[in-house]
Amino acid sequence: MTARLPRITLVSTGGTISAVGRDRLDLSRYGDTNRHRELCALLDEIPELAAVAEIHPEVRPALPSHGMGLADLLDLGRLVRRLTGEPNIAGVVVTYGTNTLEETAFFMDLVCPPGKPVVVTGAMRPASGLSADGPLNLLNAVRLAASPGARGRGVLVLLDDTIHAARDATKAATNRVAAFRGGEVGPLGFVESDGTVVFHHRLERWPAQGAFDPSSLTGLPRVDVVVSYLGADGAMVEASVRAGAAGIVSAGTGAGYPTPAERAALERAAEAGVVVCQASRVAAGRVTPRPEAVPHGFVTCGNLNPWKTRLLLALALTHSRDPARIQPLFDR
Structure with a gap:
């Protein structure tokens, strides 16, 4: 047989x-x-x-x-x-x-x-x-x-x-x-x-893996990605807020740095209830939490790229809009 x-x-x-x-x-x-x-x-x-x-x-x-x-x-x-x-x-x-x-x-x-x-x-x-x-x-x-x-x-x-x-x-x-x-x-x-x-790698799990059940979801909240560049102002952030975004992923420069004008617009968005997740436009490396971001309730993406960060944030927002509850999903 x-x-x-x-x-x-x-x-x-x-x-x-x-x-x-x-x-x-x-x-x-x-x-x-x-x-x-x-x-x-x-x-x-x-x-x-x-x-x-x-x-x-x-x-x-x-x-x-x-x-x-x-x-x-x-x-x-x-x-x-x-x-x-x-x-x-x-x-x-x-x-x-x-x-x-x-x-x-x-x-x-x-x-x-x-x-x-x-x-x-x-x-x-x-x-x-x-x-x-x-x-x-x-x-x-x-x-x-x-x-x-x-x-x-x-x-x-x-x-x-x-x-x-x-x-x-x-x-x-x-x-x-x-x-x-x-x-x-x-x-x-x-x-x-x-x-x-x-x-060649051992089996390793991370917190968000398989954490969401899509069977009861009729849609996902709007999450936009705003990419930073030299001299960028806050117009794209403000447009995202006006469009009804529940979350914004900031693809910042370097280790996750938007321009000062973008930063100010992102802080205003967070104060209005939009969950902001700080990512980087750089291909590799982590975006780590910074103490100055904590009062504004920013989430940081770890080493996820902005496009994947957007999807995880959208799913996370179907459960909570509390940055403190969302952050552990990005931690590895």
Whole structure:
């Protein structure tokens, strides 16, 4: 008797991995064609999957990832959380466009309790392209989702044989196949050329991982990101407040420093009840609490980038608007 293969649900949402360009050398403007290969056609190109797992497709509308809205994100989060709760499913793989993959993977990490593996993958070259990377990425994502070592690690990102934690994964190049990085943490491990899954980091949890249940949420509060630059005034902060933002993420310079004019506007926003979270526009490093920020009730993001900070703050605001209760969710 042979052992039964693990059952992996494959959630397809579109993106470069299924995109079809004008010809095999259309590796950059393929999105203009608005053409995609059906999931069944993609799976037919990877017969090796049959030796790894029992695949059960879950097809979603094909959307560019930069066209996804918060309602789409909530819907996807609910779906993946529900799938991980089904007893006959060993893991979930989500194919997604790389433009906002880091944000969506992070959001799913916040709403899916760590347990069964959830792996997000995509491609940097379209399905029609010369040396398309999507087929191997998909095969390796299934290998990872079927691996016992992936259990309990939360949502993982897999591209170019490399495993990243959803919390740390970020797109660091526009078109390169090795576009994703794991920040200061680096990759958690790799899927080797023979299919072996190897982890180099121990399993580690953080407070916000799986902390939110999206099933009862009808929407998310508005949270805006205001990016600082030399000579920036408070106009963007004030516009955000007028637009009804419940929270503002300040992507400050250096270790989290907005300009003096932005700082004054952020303090006025906090006094008006808007929760302000201080982040940095710098690619690596922590934003640490400063004593002078405490009277104004600012939250600090730790080492999360502004885009992920926005999503965590939005979810946190569905529970509380007290900065003292929100801050522990950002602490690692």
